[in-house]
Amino acid sequence: xxxxxxxxxxxxxxxxxxxxxxxxxxxxxxxxxxxxxxxxxxxxxxxxxxxxxxxxxxxxxxxxxxxxxxxxxxxxxxxxxxxxxxxxxxxxxxxxxxxxxxxxxxxxxxxxxxxxxxxxxxxxxxxxxxxxxxxxxxxxxxxxxxxxxxxxxxxxxxxxxxxxxxxxxxxxxxxxxxxxxxxxxxxxxxxxxxxxxxxxxxxxxxxxxxxxxxxxxxxxxxxxxxxxxxxxxxxxxxxxxxxxxxxxxxxxxxxxxxxxxxxxxxxxxxxxxxxxxxxxxxxxxxxxxxxxxxxxxxxxxxxxxxxxxxxxxxxxxxxxxxxxxxxxxxxxxx
Numbered sequence: 521x522x523x524x525x526x527x528x529x530x531x532x533x534x535x536x537x538x539x540x541x542x543x544x545x546x547x548x549x550x551x552x553x554x555x556x557x558x559x560x561x562x563x564x565x566x567x568x569x570x571x572x573x574x575x576x577x578x579x580x581x582x583x584x585x586x587x588x589x590x591x592x593x594x595x596x597x598x599x600x601x602x603x604x605x606x607x608x609x610x611x612x613x614x615x616x617x618x619x620x621x622x623x624x625x626x627x628x629x630x631x632x633x634x635x636x637x638x639x640x641x642x643x644x645x646x647x648x649x650x651x652x653x654x655x656x657x658x659x660x661x662x663x664x665x666x667x668x669x670x671x672x673x674x675x676x677x678x679x680x681x682x683x684x685x686x687x688x689x690x691x692x693x694x695x696x697x698x699x700x701x702x703x704x705x706x707x708x709x710x711x712x713x714x715x716x717x718x719x720x721x722x723x724x725x726x727x728x729x730x731x732x733x734x735x736x737x738x739x740x741x742x743x744x745x746x747x748x749x750x751x752x753x754x755x756x757x758x759x760x761x762x763x764x765x766x767x768x769x770x771x772x773x774x775x776x777x778x779x780x781x782x783x784x785x786x787x788x789x790x791x792x793x794x795x796x797x798x799x800x801x802x803x804x805x806x807x808x809x810x811x812x813x814x815x816x817x818x819x820x821x822x823x824x825x826x827x828x829x830x831x832x833x834x835x836x837x838x839x840x841x842x843x844x845x846x847x848x849x850x851x852x853x854x
Contacts, residue, residue, distance in 0.1 A: 522623065523622040524620060525539070525616055525620045525621075525622060526618065527652065529616070530616070544629055548636070548642075550644065560611070562644070562666070565608065569605070569668060570603040570604075571667075573662065574595050574663060575660060576595065576661045576662070576663070577657070577660050578854050580703060582627070585698060585714030585716055586695075586789070587628060589628035589635065590632070590635045590716045592663045593635035593639060594717060594789060595663070596663040596665040597635075597718045598738045599738065600667040602737055602738055604675045606668055606724065607641050608642065609666045610664065612662070613648070613661070613662040614647070615651060615656050615659065615662075616656075617651060617654075617657065617659065618650055624659075635718065639720055641665070677751045678754040678755050680759070680795045682824055682825045683823065684734055684795045684822070685801035685819055686761070686819070686823060687819055688794075688818060688820050689793075689814045689816075692768060692791060693768055693769075693786035694772055694786075694788065695716060695786070695787050696781075696788070697712050697775050697781070708775070709775045715788055717813045718790075719790065719791075722792075722807070726807040729803045729804060729806065730807065735755075735795035736792055736795075737751060738791065740787050742844070743786045745785050746844050747793060749842070751793070755828075757823050758825065758828065758831065759824070760821050760830075763832050763835050767816045787850070787854065790813055805817050805819065
């Protein structure tokens with residue numbers, strides 16, 4: 521018989537202690553967590569720090585290429601990384617629905633532990649709450665990350681400059697289409713996979729190789745087009761993309777065509793945008809391509825003077841504006 525969570529597991533008593541020990545402490549084991557204090561004592565963090573927090577509510581919980589557990593680690597690791605930092609520590613908080621199968625929670629915790637090991641970060645503190653049936657949808661996870669900034673200058677969405685090259689670390693749209701395919705049981709998209717991945721090691725190599733990088737961003741919700749619009753507005757520049765240069769996997773392109781979606785607006789969970797001086801673009805691309813998560817890296821555009829906007833040079837020689845996504849092509853994507 522499948523064991524399921526009871527409200528007692530969120531009581532703060534013995535049942536809570538058993539859940540935390542069985543599901544989390546054993547999987548996330550490290551000396552800081554095992555102290556079981558109310559907070560983690562962090563040492564050895566020098567200089568400016570980067571901190572980011574995010575909450576994950578994706579449905580379904582598991583999908584080809586990842587799960588809510590991998591997203592919870594990868595997403596926060598990548599957000600800290602985009603400030604030119606090395607992520608070191610994560611906290612995690614779980615909102616769990618009464619009746620959630622224990623084996624589901626354990627599989628999610630396994631995925632988080634594996635993702636943290638690959639990213640070389642420690643999960644050092646956390647919290648668990650169990651709410652009555654219907655008060656949340658199975659499981660919500662919040663993670664907060666802290667890292668030490670080593671980039672100089674520190675990348676910022678406000679730092680793009682005319683003449684800069686615009687790079688992307690790989691094909692776009694995989695995650696958004698994968699979640700949609702699973703959610704709607706679209707059998708003709710059975711070969712798509714999420715790109716969920718930790719980018720911190722790859723970005724460290726890019727910064728070492730290229731030196732000055734003006735902007736680093738991960739194009740998650742809203743996709744490549746929306747994220748570039750945010751950068752254009754922050755920096756007060758125009759960005760011109762080359763449609764033919766933007767990498768999109770053929771199965772994603774075909775699926776989007778059939779469903780009436782634009783891959784440029786679909787979420788990504790293992791890609792980054794890198795904007796830097798033109799003369800450093802080749803070194804950055806080489807560093808990306810040396811990583812398993814950057815093999816399809818490409819130069820996709822140029823920063824120009826002009827009103828803040830993003831334009832697309834089409835395959836047939838025309839241009840069209842790429843506006844910011846107004847709502848959401850697919851809700852609860854992460």
